[in-house]
Amino acid sequence: MSYQSEAVLENNLVKQLETQGYERVQVNSEASVLANLKSQLEAFNNTSFSEKEFGSILNHLAKGNVFEKGKTLRGRYQLTRDNEDSFYVRFLIMRIGQRICSRSPTRSPRKELTKTGMMSRCW
Known part of the structure; x- marks a missing residue:
């Protein structure tokens, strides 16, 4: 098993989320x-x-x-x-037996696998 620093792991996670349509946000104050x-x-x-x-x-x-x-x-x-x-x-948005999905106005609908193994439409 190879060693991966927490910083590398975090950066890889952020890159993966960005490829899925999430945006990086700078939050450095309460405001x-x-x-x-x-x-x-x-x-x-x-x-x-x-x-x-x-x-x-x-x-x-x-x-x-x-x-x-x-x-x-x-x-x-x-x-x-x-x-x-x-x-x-x-x-x-919460649906019983499904993943939590929310609509994003900048993303097109995609299919998501639910906990029950069925496909559903998420935005």
Whole structure:
């Protein structure tokens, strides 16, 4: 068995993920983490959030212990938009018996093998 440093392993993993359509993101501060979260949620929900709306989402995500936060991420959040409309914010797509798949507006659909061995369409 050959030895591989952690740095080499990490770089190979990042390269593999990039070939699958993932993008490298620089997160070197809390502000950059929050900016990335906001842009990912906007892309995932196919909308944009004002700073006030995003603050409301962050408050929702901050509530509870680690187990309650896990449940929160699997659910939806009813956001009252700045114009008083209701909007349901999704955080994850989960399907029983399938891989977790999310849509990416820049990627075309591909087939994915589920845990049950069946093929499904993921974006």
